[in-house]
Amino acid sequence: MTEKFKYVKIVSFIAIVMALIVLLSAVITPNGTNVGLEKWEKAKIWAENEPENTIDAIFVGDSEVYSAISPMELWNDYGYAAYSLSSGAIKSYECYELLNTMLKTQNPKIVFIECNFLYRDYDKMEYVYRQIGEKLPLFKYHDVWKSYINPDQVYEKTNNYTFKGYVYYNSVKSAKKKNHMVESDKSSAIDNSTLNYFDEMYNLCKEKGIEVVLFSSPSRKNWSYDKHNGVANLAKEYELEYIDLNLVNEIGIDWTKDTRDKGDHVNYVGAVKVTKYFGEYLSDKNILEDHRNDSAYSDWSELYKKYLEKTESKSKN
Numbered sequence: 001m002t003e004k005f006k007y008v009k010i011v012s013f014i015a016i017v018m019a020l021i022v023l024l025s026a027v028i029t030p031n032g033t034n035v036g037l038e039k040w041e042k043a044k045i046w047a048e049n050e051p052e053n054t055i056d057a058i059f060v061g062d063s064e065v066y067s068a069i070s071p072m073e074l075w076n077d078y079g080y081a082a083y084s085l086s087s088g089a090i091k092s093y094e095c096y097e098l099l100n101t102m103l104k105t106q107n108p109k110i111v112f113i114e115c116n117f118l119y120r121d122y123d124k125m126e127y128v129y130r131q132i133g134e135k136l137p138l139f140k141y142h143d144v145w146k147s148y149i150n151p152d153q154v155y156e157k158t159n160n161y162t163f164k165g166y167v168y169y170n171s172v173k174s175a176k177k178k179n180h181m182v183e184s185d186k187s188s189a190i191d192n193s194t195l196n197y198f199d200e201m202y203n204l205c206k207e208k209g210i211e212v213v214l215f216s217s218p219s220r221k222n223w224s225y226d227k228h229n230g231v232a233n234l235a236k237e238y239e240l241e242y243i244d245l246n247l248v249n250e251i252g253i254d255w256t257k258d259t260r261d262k263g264d265h266v267n268y269v270g271a272v273k274v275t276k277y278f279g280e281y282l283s284d285k286n287i288l289e290d291h292r293n294d295s296a297y298s299d300w301s302e303l304y305k306k307y308l309e310k311t312e313s314k315s316k317n
Contacts, residue, residue, distance in 0.1 A: 073276065099204060182225055
């Protein structure tokens, strides 16, 4: 066998393998199954399925958002159409993707960015692997064949266990009695790659004329004065308002009753308190419309009834 023939065989083999990868990638893309989808990707799908131009306020971030912000409370009290656009342990590039997705079909007046994700480190190779997975789904969704064996393994295309992004928790696990916001001159630095994605998020909103407000949810586990200072500096740089709810005593968070996991996240009672604060904040700004008498939003009223059934029945248990 000549060297030239060996070379042709090797090139041909590589070409066949690459062709199979491309072909299989096209075939195994989930398209209706929950196999291989990450939590933030499911949140992205739910966001995509919201009717166009129906969301007036977006709260975006990690699990601190879906735990603390209840759009159904805003709906009932003010008729505001808000959405908690979030996913647990979300990375900065995923958060950008979520917001970018929703702003393709929505034109809210205001976007609140919860800042806990700004301090979440991740291996930079994660992003590289994700890009490969986007281009060649075979590497990302290699378990999708299971859905053909078990056709029932399909996710619903609506966010059926949350209420416009909010996830209900009524459990109580008290936090230790300590002051987690001891005043300090130190400032926690934010990684440059994370700052780049924050800048992209800011520019997405700026291009559409959307007001941006930064905030931090109450969290004894995740937040500190050092992080507060870091975000305060960021807010100053971008000339944005920053609301740190860990320093807003009038919200009245009781860390013996209002947390579901020893101070990491607030529970339902805490979420009602946090959401009430933002309801009053938005009411004072007077930039959102009351949709309660708008027939186009009748499904919100129906969803609120389900929300009430769940929160009232669970609260009695």
